[in-house]
Amino acid sequence: MDIRSTIRLNNGVEIPRLALGVFQVEDAKTADCVRWALEAGYRHIDTAAVYANERGVGKGMRDSGVPREDIFLTTKLWNDDMRKNRPLEAFEESLERLGTDYVDLYLIHWPVVGFEKSWPVMEKLYREGRARAIGVSNFHRRHMEELLKIAKVVPAVDQIELHPFLTQKPLVEYCRSLGVEVEGWRPLGGNDGQLRDDPAIARIAKKHGHTAAQVLIRWSLQSGIIALPKSARRERIVDNAKVFDFELSSEDMKAIDALNRDFRTGPDPDTFDF
Numbered sequence: 001m002d003i004r005s006t007i008r009l010n011n012g013v014e015i016p017r018l019a020l021g022v023f024q025v026e027d028a029k030t031a032d033c034v035r036w037a038l039e040a041g042y043r044h045i046d047t048a049a050v051y052a053n054e055r056g057v058g059k060g061m062r063d064s065g066v067p068r069e070d071i072f073l074t075t076k077l078w079n080d081d082m083r084k085n086r087p088l089e090a091f092e093e094s095l096e097r098l099g100t101d102y103v104d105l106y107l108i109h110w111p112v113v114g115f116e117k118s119w120p121v122m123e124k125l126y127r128e129g130r131a132r133a134i135g136v137s138n139f140h141r142r143h144m145e146e147l148l149k150i151a152k153v154v155p156a157v158d159q160i161e162l163h164p165f166l167t168q169k170p171l172v173e174y175c176r177s178l179g180v181e182v183e184g185w186r187p188l189g190g191n192d193g194q195l196r197d198d199p200a201i202a203r204i205a206k207k208h209g210h211t212a213a214q215v216l217i218r219w220s221l222q223s224g225i226i227a228l229p230k231s232a233r234r235e236r237i238v239d240n241a242k243v244f245d246f247e248l249s250s251e252d253m254k255a256i257d258a259l260n261r262d263f264r265t266g267p268d269p270d271t272f273d274f
Contacts, residue, residue, distance in 0.1 A: 020034065158182055
């Protein structure tokens with residue numbers, strides 16, 4: 001892994017700042033996407049049990065020829081498995097589908113009622129080295145506070161929806177006060193194109209000679225956010241990695257920060273119903 005593009009988690013594990021996300025990518029297509037990403041230099045793949053493409057992720061990793069120890073692999077514990085009190089079984093099933101004997105990061109996917117019961121199992125997996133780091137996803141501050149009442153291991157990350165239309169700065173600052181890194185899903189603002197077509201983004205992209213998507217990913221990286229752009233198209237996967245050869249100015253960053261409108265494209269962790 002390129003140390004220039006990693007962040008050190010609160011347990012000392014290095015995590016690449018840029019990942020390929022595979023949400024809503026069909027399992028049969030996922031192997032190609034993962035292989036393309038690894039060939040393009042990515043070393044961080046983010047999946048989840050509920051995405052139903054862990055087998056494709058595992059195949060893509062093996063087909064790439066990149067050694068397993070050079071790939072940072074994340075997957076997630078699904079809501080129903082927490083409700084049914086089977087976090088250990090769910091983890092074993094993920095490992096089997098991925099074709100690996102460990103993951104680099106294992107996350108609670110959503111703050112379902114009773115998520116606290118699963119955390120001790122995740123801590124056990126962490127102590128055993130079967131998950132090199134553990135964390136949460138879609139946690140608001142109140143969820144994190146509930147978890148910290150019983151946690152012996154502070155989460156390494158909180159993965160949340162984050163982009164210039166939804167900067168979530170109070171939550172980011174709270175996480176950082178705990179030593180918790182923030183990962184941003186949907187960093188390009190979703191499929192409707194509103195964020196990528198915003199005049200401020202277009203102006204900054206033209207100035208730097210890069211695409212709107214590259215500017216948005218660069219904004220995340222310079223904001224200290226681990227970015228998880230998703231694509232199933234080879235050219236976009238490759239282009240999304242070309243973000244380390246330019247830098248946004250402080251004026252650029254301020255202009256992009258000013259786009260925040262607390263606009264969610266995905267479910268709210270306070271009101272989700274699945």
